[in-house]
Amino acid sequence: SPATQVRNVTSASLFPVANGHIGGRASVTEAFKMTLDDIFGAGKVLDEKKLIDTIEDKIRRGVIDENIVASELSAVLADIKAGKVSTFGKLAGMADNSKLMKTATRLYSGGDNVWKWYAHEYLMSALKGGFRNVDQIKKAVKDDFGITQFNPKNMSEAIEEYAAMMVRELMPTYSKVPPMIQAIRKIPFIGNFVSFPAEIIRTSAATSTLAMKHIASDNATLRAMGYKSLMGQFATLWGLNEGARGLGYAMT
Numbered sequence: 001s002p003a004t005q006v007r008n009v010t011s012a013s014l015f016p017v018a019n020g021h022i023g024g025r026a027s028v029t030e031a032f033k034m035t036l037d038d039i040f041g042a043g044k045v046l047d048e049k050k051l052i053d054t055i056e057d058k059i060r061r062g063v064i065d066e067n068i069v070a071s072e073l074s075a076v077l078a079d080i081k082a083g084k085v086s087t088f089g090k091l092a093g094m095a096d097n098s099k100l101m102k103t104a105t106r107l108y109s110g111g112d113n114v115w116k117w118y119a120h121e122y123l124m125s126a127l128k129g130g131f132r133n134v135d136q137i138k139k140a141v142k143d144d145f146g147i148t149q150f151n152p153k154n155m156s157e158a159i160e161e162y163a164a165m166m167v168r169e170l171m172p173t174y175s176k177v178p179p180m181i182q183a184i185r186k187i188p189f190i191g192n193f194v195s196f197p198a199e200i201i202r203t204s205a206a207t208s209t210l211a212m213k214h215i216a217s218d219n220a221t222l223r224a225m226g227y228k229s230l231m232g233q234f235a236t237l238w239g240l241n242e243g244a245r246g247l248g249y250a251m252t
Contacts, residue, residue, distance in 0.1 A: 015171045016115055018236040020228030021122045045109055055117075061164035062173070063120045064113040116171050121164035130221025134158045140222065141165065144213055169206050173198040206234060 016022055058064045131137050134234045137158040145165055150160035168176070177195045184194045207229060214226030 014236050015203070016119050017098075018124070018232045019119070020168050020225065020232035021119050021231075031114075041160060057160075058117060058120060058164070061120075061161060061162050063167050064116050083251070093123060116167055118168050119171060120163050123166050124159055127159045127163060127221065131159075136219070137162055140217070143217065144210060145169070147203075148188065166210070169210065170203055172196065172203060174199065176202065204237075 040204055055064070073144070131140070134152060134155055137151050137155070139150070141147050147165075150158075152161055160230055167173075176194050177198050181198045211226045211229035211233070214222040214229070217223055217226070
């Protein structure tokens with residue numbers, strides 16, 4: 001339904017907030033536009049081939065789902081870059097009107113993927129300049145995820161893959177849902193959508209754990225990211241809850 005579509009796009013935006021991926025004086029849609037400008041150059045027109053190549057690269061790294069339709073996502077991102085979407089409300093409204101949202105399946109992947117795409121670009125931007133060489137990134141990957149077999153060809157590839165690891169760890173990634181949890185959907189009185197609650201639990205724990213690791217890091221960039229993540233978690237887990245409660249009291 002349209003309400004479900006808008007709710008999915010809106011609720012998915014809380015994951016970047018919880019991870020501290022939004023800040024400064026720019027709005028969410030302006031941050032999208034600045035990210036696009038950074039990749040594709042300032043201006044009103046996207047390089048469609050380069051955009052599709054970027055999406056395919058993110059699929060390969062596991063940042064976004066394989067069932068995304070690149071040409072449809074490019075239409076949404078092109079509208080953002082061209083300034084046709086200037087507020088978050090308009091971005092949510094596109095859940096009803098864009099080709100990306102034609103079916104429930106494409107909507108759900110699209111609503112999640114556009115925020116994962118943004119999170120990956122945001123993290124790459126944040127990590128640039130935070131490391132002097134590939135060995136420092138290898139150390140960060142080992143400290144964060146316990147991965148020792150990490151052999152990027154250069155700094156650019158190392159940052160892209162490190163950021164992709166964070167996205168997979170910190171945002172809903174349904175390939176991480178264990179088969180046992182997925183099997184629960186077959187139980188009639190429980191319901192068929194158990195993957196999302198399972199991912200909420202996993203990502204909540206992972207976000208706090210990674211934030212504490214970053215705060216304890218000897219890397220200034222990672223420490224700053226860790227503190228921003230804690231503030232984001234406070235805003236989403238406590239602030240929004242208290243705000244909703246206060247609004248409910250005021251309206252009753």
